[in-house]
Amino acid sequence: MSFAWRSEKQSDRNPVAYLSMEIAVTPEMPTYSGGLGVLAGDTLRAAADLGLQMVAVTLVHRRGYFEQHLDANGKQTEEPQPWSPETLLAPEEPIVRLTIEDRSVAIRAWRYDLEGITGHVVPVYFLDTNLEENDPGDRKLTDRLYGGDGNHRLRQEAVLGMGGARILDAMGYVPSVYHMNEGHAALLTVALLEQERHGANVDHASEEDIASVRERCVFTTHTPVPAGHDRFSPEQAYRILGQDRAQLLERVGAFHDGLLNMTYIALRFSRFVNGVAMQHGKVSREMFPDYSISAITNGVHARTWTAPSFQAAFDRHMPRWKQDNISLRYAIDIPESEIAAAHAEAKSRLLAAVKERTGVELHPEIFTVGFARRAATYKRSDLLFHDPERLIKLAHEFGGLQIVYAGKAHPADEPGKAMIRHVIELAKQLNTDALKIVYLENYEWTLGALMTSGADLWLNTPKRPYEASGTSGMKAALNGVPSLSILDGWWIEGWIEGVTGWAIGDHDEEDGEAVSLYDHLEHTILPLYTRQPEEWHRIMRSTIALNGSYFNTQRMLEQYVLDAYFPEDTVQESPALEPAIAK
Numbered sequence: 001m002s003f004a005w006r007s008e009k010q011s012d013r014n015p016v017a018y019l020s021m022e023i024a025v026t027p028e029m030p031t032y033s034g035g036l037g038v039l040a041g042d043t044l045r046a047a048a049d050l051g052l053q054m055v056a057v058t059l060v061h062r063r064g065y066f067e068q069h070l071d072a073n074g075k076q077t078e079e080p081q082p083w084s085p086e087t088l089l090a091p092e093e094p095i096v097r098l099t100i101e102d103r104s105v106a107i108r109a110w111r112y113d114l115e116g117i118t119g120h121v122v123p124v125y126f127l128d129t130n131l132e133e134n135d136p137g138d139r140k141l142t143d144r145l146y147g148g149d150g151n152h153r154l155r156q157e158a159v160l161g162m163g164g165a166r167i168l169d170a171m172g173y174v175p176s177v178y179h180m181n182e183g184h185a186a187l188l189t190v191a192l193l194e195q196e197r198h199g200a201n202v203d204h205a206s207e208e209d210i211a212s213v214r215e216r217c218v219f220t221t222h223t224p225v226p227a228g229h230d231r232f233s234p235e236q237a238y239r240i241l242g243q244d245r246a247q248l249l250e251r252v253g254a255f256h257d258g259l260l261n262m263t264y265i266a267l268r269f270s271r272f273v274n275g276v277a278m279q280h281g282k283v284s285r286e287m288f289p290d291y292s293i294s295a296i297t298n299g300v301h302a303r304t305w306t307a308p309s310f311q312a313a314f315d316r317h318m319p320r321w322k323q324d325n326i327s328l329r330y331a332i333d334i335p336e337s338e339i340a341a342a343h344a345e346a347k348s349r350l351l352a353a354v355k356e357r358t359g360v361e362l363h364p365e366i367f368t369v370g371f372a373r374r375a376a377t378y379k380r381s382d383l384l385f386h387d388p389e390r391l392i393k394l395a396h397e398f399g400g401l402q403i404v405y406a407g408k409a410h411p412a413d414e415p416g417k418a419m420i421r422h423v424i425e426l427a428k429q430l431n432t433d434a435l436k437i438v439y440l441e442n443y444e445w446t447l448g449a450l451m452t453s454g455a456d457l458w459l460n461t462p463k464r465p466y467e468a469s470g471t472s473g474m475k476a477a478l479n480g481v482p483s484l485s486i487l488d489g490w491w492i493e494g495w496i497e498g499v500t501g502w503a504i505g506d507h508d509e510e511d512g513e514a515v516s517l518y519d520h521l522e523h524t525i526l527p528l529y530t531r532q533p534e535e536w537h538r539i540m541r542s543t544i545a546l547n548g549s550y551f552n553t554q555r556m557l558e559q560y561v562l563d564a565y566f567p568e569d570t571v572q573e574s575p576a577l578e579p580a581i582a583k
């Protein structure tokens, strides 16, 4: 199988190489923390379905991210998630060596084959430094995702970017394009420059050498918060990367405000850069005005995130929806009764999981709001509780209200942890017969799938403009679950009032946003759900047809192919020596 309309530019030795600090490959492997890793996995699953020649590189994260436990007061504790690459992955032969902090670090890879709907395979290589010849500290470099201090992080990023480039080379790949998924992989470009110079000092790299690397690299930025971009002190850069590399990075302008900034490395060495939604493209252009930054809106892998009951309905009505996600547009013809039945089944699976995990019995007829995401403060998981009295009143007026929460806070994120405690405290205070609030532990892939398909409404309340895209609402849309969300990230593009969901009004004050949230529930959403079920099911159906057919990684990857990987008019003709200049 090949991606027929691009096949002449690709062979299995010249694939697109995709580098990402986290990749969610299967639910059994805790090699991701959240949205970034799920997006990476969904991208590669779409590549496998489309028959695109692609290979991926990440770290093996032998102890995972963390398993979350919450006590009765909402205090989060973290457990490692050890897993065994040896039993789930195939070992690869080559071992490459990389000098990090004056020590030679040996790196090997494990392979997982992602197989697409047509049988095409996208291999994912998991880098591992747990080799006997390594210094004991270096053996732990690929242990924990986002663990450790800045020194550890920079060493990990050297393994990912530079180790990744070298191991692909050692395996005989000559990638046609390198795609850096977020700045973590940016040191890839330094390794490519070293290859270009056959090991000669990179500090003396010429503009031609740099241009040759730029021709092969594309970069996706994901973070509209300046503090979210990895930065390291000059001392760390010189000590860990060595003088040649650090001097090069300084010379090309990758130090910013006195710090080595991974985003600037990637920007400087990429011929194509994009944000992950239209709005995020704009925000990124404001953050990095010297660079030309496009936007390609995220998606989710349709087959992965559609509940079994909806998969069966799609199979009956659009039998090729898995090969051709656009045919989800024809969901507009599915009878309301089938939508209702498929959703009832997805909801009962969620309620069974809630019962099993918490002992709380939720009612299948009662309106259920889902909210699950990383507990970062800008996500504001407590906005729904801004006016508890009003929430209680709504629950009484409309025959009850159920709210299902989940989300982890990064172990070092104290404000995020405080927000979880706050939600759980409020849940305890507010729980009555009419209003039931549960917070489920350990949000991950499987729970995410249950929640996005089983809720009646998907709520998202980020503070603008900090949501780069968001993808959980896209998973909900595939399952006919409309969103109620702040107009930020993907929702600016996906929102059609009363057709795919509702927008929380734009206010500078939190008060105003909360009032808009309650107003929507009271005047529109709850009356529709409780009194006009047919109309509700029509909204569910249009949500699938309009948003499921578009916000998927098949459409997204086709855009990457056309605009980033193989844009026929720019690959050969762009002025190679110019750094990208803002329009």
Ligand SMILES: *Cc1c(COP(=O)(O)O)cnc(C)c1O
Pocket: 033, 034, 035, 036, 038, 372, 373, 374, 443, 444, 445, 448, 449, 469, 470, 471, 472, 473, 475
């Ligand atoms: C989809 C998903 C995310 C990302 O969702 P957002 O809407 O971007 O917050 C995070 N974690 C898990 C486990 C997911 O499945």
